[in-house]
Amino acid sequence: MASLNILVAVSLAYVALLFGVAFLAERAGMRGRAGWLLRSPLVYTLSLSIYCTAWTFYGAVGYAARSGLEYVTIYLGPSLVMVGWWWILRRLVRIGRSHKVTSIADLISSRYGKSNGLAIVVTLMAVIGVTPYIALQLQSVTASLSIFAAGGQEGLADQGAARAAGFWIAVGLAVFTVLFGTRNLNVNERQHGVVIAVAVEAVVKLVALLAVGAFVVWGIAGGVAETLARIDASDLGTWEMDGSRWAGLTFVSAAAFLCLPRMFQVMVVENDDERHLQIASWAFPLYLMMMSLFVVPIAVIGLDLLPVGSNPDFFVLSLPLSQGQEGLAMLSFLGGFSSATSMVIVATLALSTMVSNHVVMPVFLHLHQGGATQSGDVRNVVIMARRLSILTIIALGYIYYQISGGSSALAAIGLISFAGVAQFLPAMLGGIFWRGATRAGALVGLGIGFVVWVFTMLLPSFGPGAALSVATFDSGLWGIGWLRPQALFGVKGLDPTVHAIFWSLLLNVTGFVSVSLMTFPHPLERLQGAQFVNVFEHSGQTRGWQASVAESEDLMIMTQRILGAREAQRLFQTAAEAQGRGGYLPEPTADFLQQLERELAGSVGGATAHAMISQIVGGTAVSVQDLLAVADESAQILEYSNQLEAKSRELTRTAAQLRDANNKLMQLSDQKDAFLSQISHELRTPMTSIRAFSEILRDTDGLGPMEKSKYANIIHVEAIRLTRLLDDLLDLSVLENGQVTLNQQSGRLVDLLDHAVATAEVSEARPITFRRRRLDETVTLHTDLDRLNQVFINLITNAQKYCSADAPELRIEVSRPGEAVVVDFIDNGSGIPPESRDVMFEKFNRIGAEDGSGAGLGLAICREIMARLGGDVRYLEGTGGTGFRVTLPQSQALAAQ
Amino acid sequence: MGKHVLLVEDEMNIVEAIRFLLSREGWEVDTHSDGASALDVIRDRRPDLVVLDVMLPGRSGFDILEELRGNDDTADLPVLMLTARGQSRDREMAEKAGVSRFMTKPFSNTEVLTAVRDLLYVHGQRT
Structure with a gap:
């Protein structure tokens, strides 16, 4: 039996x-060596295994022993997220990198x-949400220690000793x-050391679990x-599946995978290369699969x-112990210890960054x-703030752990944490996909x-009567029935976990969406929203500082305090060189201020960096360029x-044109009908006389020679009329179709x-x-004389x-008049009434013609x-009679002169 | 005794032909060539039958017919309508207006005579 001392020494x-x-x-990273390892997708994938804490290491077996396959x-x-939501992760990583996001609170506040x-709200929520999780790690390490001490026979040998152990473990973890996490003074550097340590621990816990399995x-x-036979024999595989619980738990673990501060830290903040995600998208699910491979066998054999x-939560430890395999048990303990410590380190680091x-x-x-412009090093404040935050968080x-009594099943505590951080999901996803999301909505x-x-x-997790009174559980808050914590709005029968996940997220999303729709984002929000949502279109930042008022010296002092003198001088000098200036102080251009803000954001977060620079540059948080950008957007x-x-x-115009065309066609159709009708009339009328008299x-007997001659004459006249009509029609049709060939001749008008x-x-x-x-x-003319003659004859016979x-x-x-030749034909008749003057040139228009010839x-x-x-040719007004004016263009008159 | 026929037609040769035909059958034939005053003439002369052209100067034959039918005195007056336009639409319009008989120019003389005879006979039976 290994003594506790050996265990502590090994630890x-x-x-x-x-x-x-x-x-x-860290040293290799600083010297730029071993980049192949530090920035390899393998390390990235292994660091993601921070997801698997002591809860999964120990708790999964306990979960399986209690609830069957639900632990899956x-x-x-997370597997679904890695495989199916890969595009969300890629977007998150791209945003995180281009905006130097330091934490999930920073991401949401920047957006x-x-x-x-908003950052404070998210930070507080994260601290409260993750606290049970840290307690969980304390509990598992303490419990595993006590099991080891007791030789695996009993659970907790001595409650008091366990609590004391818990305290010292907490202190140890905090110091650790x-x-x-804060040994490194360059707070904005990526924590290569931590990431590598986490990767090593990931390997240790996997190896340990596989070895036990x-x-x-x-x-x-x-x-x-x-083994399979024993699994079949046990009643573990036959436990019924609760569909809603499965869906709810899968969803909440997927959400937590994205929203947990420590996951965000390793996945987004520590990400070196987007392409790592591609490998992690299959490698990480594989890791999870290996982690879960032996869960059921261990649970079954343990039972x-x-x-x-x-306690089935510690079968991983107690099984080897019971079999006398102390070495294996030691390895298993180290696996659990790794899981717990890596989680606590990264989680508290992430949280402390947020808090500070x-x-x-x-x-x-x-x-x-x-x-910010006073002398003194703000970095010390930052580091101190982080250290204090770490201590506070672990203390919480x-x-x-002390309050909850360390008695709850590990899985239940883990789920509380998961559901807590899952509340970030709507604001985060809404922020990176929906430009309409507003701060108020979030x-x-x-x-x-x-x-x-x-x-x-x-609150219910502390048990009835602890945080909430039994009465509240039974009859709701303040006695209001629909405010029962496990049956909100009177909806009973749901599993408490599913119930809480369902209601919290439903109301969260509803509030977020409806308030976002009702409120209007202010300019900076719109800009950031556009950049987050369209991160793949423009990764650069478009907003600019109004730089003229900024003092380079003040900026330098401030930057030194945050980044350290050497780093700040290097930054300023590089910028000055880039601007083509000597010395150490660059011109405070908008570009430089932007770069500076991003650098500072890496140390103190976007909101603080923004606030610090605006303290020096002036209160103009929104510059003219910002406004222009917004205007540009509205212009779009x-x-x-x-x-x-x-x-x-255009459509209206087209419709109008079509209508016009249609009207024109209708008119043409009407005109055609009218024309045919007229032709018919004009042809039939002489035919009628011809037929009747013939x-x-x-048929008539006894007609006198006079009558015969008269009637024959009528037939003759009408036949001529008919012929003339046909001639005219043909003539007109030829003229109208433009088929006429003009026979140009010279001749005198008088002739x-x-x-x-x-x-x-x-x-x-x-x-x-x-x-x-x-x-x-x-006057001599050069034109088609025959045609002109036709016109003259027509006008004369009309008269x-x-x-x-x-x-x-x-x-x-x-x-x-001038060069043209004008011929007027004016009779002493009664003239043409004005309303007829326009139409008389139309076909078949006879004005006052009663003889019908x-x-x-x-x-x-x-x-x-x-x-x-x-x-x-046109009607000539004001002649006293009927007048027509024929005008010949000058060329025809001149041509023959 | 000879019936009284009023012929409203603006084409002089056609007037001549119809007058010749009807007179030979023993009917008294009056003629009028203007559309605008045609109604007054009809009311004035009270013919037993009107032969009415459609295209008249001043007023269309359809208008005249409609007004004749609208008036109690002339509602039953037989009207033989002649048109040179010869489209089926004209026939429909004439029948709608209440024409007694409709003929398209050029007509055969016997047709016109038969039509006038029939109309006068039916009218004579009724009155």
């Missing part, structure tokens, strides 16, 4: 070994406009963590087949071999207004989730909406008019007196037909001809 030797490893790694959910959640209030399977059970009443950056430093800066864990969501978690999970939105509007206008001639008058006079129309001034008509005067008279006046095509033909000749 101390182990710790010394870890120290040595960490020290060597604790491994399932929501560098709000220190302080030495480990192998011993159990092959040493005790006698082989795989026998078989060990006396009833043994978000609680202590802001308070310190506030108390020392303008203090110890107090929780605060409300976190607050509600936290309160519900405390009420439904944390505006542009988008403008584009939409333009699109909509039938009369044929043309003589010819037209002569043609009109021989027709059978009424006689009309012509008045001409032949002298004016001595003959329609002039209403008793003594009809037609004046033909030729004038030459014309088809109403004459003027339409005239207009078409003149258009072809490049001239014009």
Whole structure:
């Protein structure tokens, strides 16, 4: 039986070994050597195994012994995250690196406009949420120690001794963590030493668990087949599965994997290379699988071999002890010890960073207004703050351990922690995926989730009558029935854990989303939101400081106090060189201030760094450039909406065009109908006379020669009318289709008019007196004379037909305004009413024509001809009679001169 | 005794032809060539039958027919309508307006005579 002294000695030797490893790694890291190891994906993956604490090392077996395969959910959640949510992790890591995020509180506060209030809330929640977890580690180390001491026969030999042991273990862990985590004065450096130590511990706990498992399977059970048979025989594999519990636990462990401060520390803050995630995405689930491989065999064999009443949480330890395998038991103890210490170290480091950056430093800066520029080293404050934080956090864990009596099952305590930190999930994921998320929404969501978690999970964990009275459990807070901590809103029958997870996260998300929708983010929040959500589009920071007022000297002093003199001088000198200046002080440009803020953020967190620089630079937290960036963003939105509007206008326009086109088509169709109707009428009318009289001639007996001749004449006239109509129609159709070929000739206007008058006079129309001034008509034209003649004849016969005067008279006046030639035909008739003047040039328009001899095509033909000749014919107003003016363009008149 | 027919038509040759045909059958034929005053003339002369062209100067034959049908005195007056447009839509419009008989130009003389005879006979039976 190993004495407690040997155990302590081994533990101390182990710790010394870890120290040595960490020290060597740190030195190698500082000298830039062994980068292949320090920055390898293997180390990264192993450091992720910080997830597997003493809870998983010891507790998984106990969990399996109590609840069967349910322990798998604790491994399932993180595996799902690594495999399926890989893109979320990649985004988190990218954001963490580009913004020098120091913790999950820093991430959330940076995202929501560098709000220190939010950072404080997250920090406090994290401390409270992780405290049970630290207590859990204390409990497991204490218990394992006492089991060892008792030789594995009984659980806790002596309650008092165990408590004392617990205290000393807590003190030991605190010292260990302080030495480990804050030994390094360069607080913003990555903790290579710690990471390597954690990786070593990861190997130790895996080897220890595998060794115990192998011993159990092959040493005790006698082989795989026998082990499987014993598992079959036990009632462990047959325990029924509670679906809601499985889903709830898987989800909450997945959420915790992302949100636990220590996980965030190793996964995001200590990440050297995004590509490590790719390897970790399969390697880490593999590690978890190996960790869980022997859980069931150990549980089954332990239940078989060990006396009833043994704590199944420590089968990993008590089984080898009971078999007299002290060496193996020692290894197992070291595995558990590794799990506990690595968790406590990293968790407290992460928490202490949060506490010092978000609680202590802001308070310190506030108390020392303008203090950042005073001489003295702030780094000491930072380091002290961290050390004190570590002590406080471990003290809190110890107090929780003492209060909760160290009696609860390990798994139950772990779950409380998980559900507590899972409250960060909505604000974190919302922050990196949803630009609409606001600070107020995050605060409300976190607050509600936290309160519900405390009420439904944390306080009840102390047991009925401890933190909450029995009455509260039975009949609700203040006697209000729907405020029962394990049956909120009267929903009973849910497993208490699932109940708490469900309600806390549901209300958390509801509060977060609805308040975010109701509130409007301020500019810095919008900027940070844009950068977090679109981290892959622009990793750089767009906001800038208004630099002119900043004093380089003040900045230098402040930076020295935080980074240390050497580091600060190096930073400033590099910047000065980059700006092309000599000396040590660079121009405080916006770029430099940004760089400086990022460097400081690595030491004291984003919010504090921002506050410190704005203390020197001036209160303008939001610069003109910030506003411009916001304006740019709104401009983009505006542009988008403008584009939409333009699109909509375009559509409206297209619709209007289509409507117009349709109307035009309808008009054309109507015109075509009207035209066909007119043609029909014009053709049928003479046909009617021809048919009627030809039938009369044929059928009527006893017609006199006079009548016969008269009727035959009518037939003849109508036939001519029909022919003329067809001629006109063909003519018009040719003209309208532009198929006409002009026969250009030269000739005198006077000859043309003589010819037209002569043609009109021989027709059978009424006689009309012509008045001409032949002298004016001595103009030579070069045009299609036949066509022009057609126009003249038409106008003259129109006058003959329609002039209403008793003594009809037609004046033909030729004038030459400018170079054009104008021929007016003016009769002494009654003129055309104004409303008809527009339409009379249309086809089939006869005005006041009652003899029906014309088809109403004459003027339409005239207009078409003149258009072809490049001239014009129009109604001439104010003549006292009916007047038409024919205009010939000057080229045609000039051409022949 | 000869019935009284009023012919409203603006095409002089057609007026001449129809007047010749109807007069030979022993009917008294009056003619009128303007659409605008046609209604007054019909009321004035009280014919037994109206032969009505559709395309008249001043007023369309359809309008005249509608007004005739709207008036109690002339609601039953037989109207033979003639059109040169010859589209089925015109026939529909004429029938809607209450035409007694509708014919498309050019018509055969016997058709017109038969139509007038039939209309006058039916009208004579009724009155």
